[in-house]
Amino acid sequence: MNYIVFDLEWNQSPGGRFRENPKIPFEILEIGAVKLNGRRKMVDEFHETIKPLVYTRMNRYTQKVVHMDMKDLKDSRTFTPVAKSFLKWCGRNPVFVTWGPSDLFELQRNLEYYHIEHRFPQPFLYIDLQKIYSLGYLDGKKRPALHEAVEAMEIPQDRPFHAAFDDAWYTAQIMQKMEGIKPLLGYKSVDYYRLPEKKEEEFTLNFKTYSKFVSMLYPDKDAAMKEASVTDLRCNRCGKPLEIKIDWFSGAGGTMYYALCECPKHGPVKGKIRLRKGPGEEVYVVKTIKAATEEDVQDIEERKHQAQERRHKRAEKEKARRKAKKAALAEEKKLQQKARISQQKARRSRTKKPDTSPKGPKKGD
Ligand SMILES: [Zn+2]
Numbered sequence: 001m002n003y004i005v006f007d008l009e010w011n012q013s014p015g016g017r018f019r020e021n022p023k024i025p026f027e028i029l030e031i032g033a034v035k036l037n038g039r040r041k042m043v044d045e046f047h048e049t050i051k052p053l054v055y056t057r058m059n060r061y062t063q064k065v066v067h068m069d070m071k072d073l074k075d076s077r078t079f080t081p082v083a084k085s086f087l088k089w090c091g092r093n094p095v096f097v098t099w100g101p102s103d104l105f106e107l108q109r110n111l112e113y114y115h116i117e118h119r120f121p122q123p124f125l126y127i128d129l130q131k132i133y134s135l136g137y138l139d140g141k142k143r144p145a146l147h148e149a150v151e152a153m154e155i156p157q158d159r160p161f162h163a164a165f166d167d168a169w170y171t172a173q174i175m176q177k178m179e180g181i182k183p184l185l186g187y188k189s190v191d192y193y194r195l196p197e198k199k200e201e202e203f204t205l206n207f208k209t210y211s212k213f214v215s216m217l218y219p220d221k222d223a224a225m226k227e228a229s230v231t232d233l234r235c236n237r238c239g240k241p242l243e244i245k246i247d248w249f250s251g252a253g254g255t256m257y258y259a260l261c262e263c264p265k266h267g268p269v270k271g272k273i274r275l276r277k278g279p280g281e282e283v284y285v286v287k288t289i290k291a292a293t294e295e296d297v298q299d300i301e302e303r304k305h306q307a308q309e310r311r312h313k314r315a316e317k318e319k320a321r322r323k324a325k326k327a328a329l330a331e332e333k334k335l336q337q338k339a340r341i342s343q344q345k346a347r348r349s350r351t352k353k354p355d356t357s358p359k360g361p362k363k364g365d
Pocket residue numbers: 235236237238239240263264265266
């Protein structure tokens with residue numbers, strides 16, 4: 001088994017988002033990669049720049065970071081032959097390693113744009129070294145820049161950053177230096193570029209300490225949350241249905257849902273649903289189920305309490321709004337009535353006027 005540690009540089013529409021081709025918002029200009037064997041020893045390298053076909057001028061923000069000019073790319077091969085060489089060089093069933101999730105995503109988007117076939121598995125697991133670095137050395141949530149990790153690990157900085165090959169090389173160096181957190185390299189991320197297309201393709205992955213479910217795309221949040229496959233709660237260790245203590249409720253931003261359960265055999269278990277935006281307006285769900293610590297239990301109870309308070313406040317606000325509307329309506333009615341009365345009075349006085357005005361034949365008739 002080989003690891004393919006790779007990095008891409010890409011360009012985006014020089015004319016801003018209005019002139020962007022939505023099928024390929026980021027056009028790859030360079031692929032750099034290092035092949036490591038199962039013992040994380042460097043065995044090969046890949047590096048090639050690409051002549052772009054979609055955006056032939058450099059976006060000014062891209063220009064600042066990539067250290068390349070369009071002139072430098074005019075003799076390069078186009079994406080299709082380069083990508084084919086790269087995929088062939090990767091070999092069979094490699095484990096891809098990247099710094100963050102975007103490189104694997106953009107690689108697939110470019111492959112799709114040029115209709116290049118590949119044999120990536122589904123579900124597609126890879127190593128997001130940025131995440132593993134954070135889990136091992138930071139708080140697990142921070143996503144440090146590559147150069148920050150290089151600095152912290154005291155890797156000699158004798159190459160420029162933001163060149164595909166150099167970044168891949170640095171990433172590989174970090175991976176080699178992760179002796180202390182080696183078990184974390186077994187921790188795989190799921191690629192979300194290709195989502196399950198239908199119900200039967202939705203999948204659950206069982207990792208050592210948690211399970212992860214990935215859904216197909218649904219029109220919206222409500223449609224997704226109606227699905228049994230989405231809300232189903234089963235123990236990540238024994239697979240048995242869980243006893244629900246606190247059923248799914250929405251977090252503050254509306255994109256997270258939480259649940260608290262109990263497995264008769266394994267104790268407290270927590271469920272978390274993250275709603276993620278798909279390519280259009282649609283959403284998909286990533287659900288994780290994991291043993292809950294005492295702290296987790298308190299955290300979910302607290303969140304539930306906050307959710308109830310938010311609902312209560314919303315209800316109060318709605319009540320106040322209705323009351324105000326009712327009062328305004330009554331006020332308007334009153335005014336209309338007043339206006340009607342004064343109109344009637346005016347009409348009456350007009351119809352009376354001829355009576356009071358001197359009538360009859362004019363003098364002199
Ligand atoms: Zn269980």
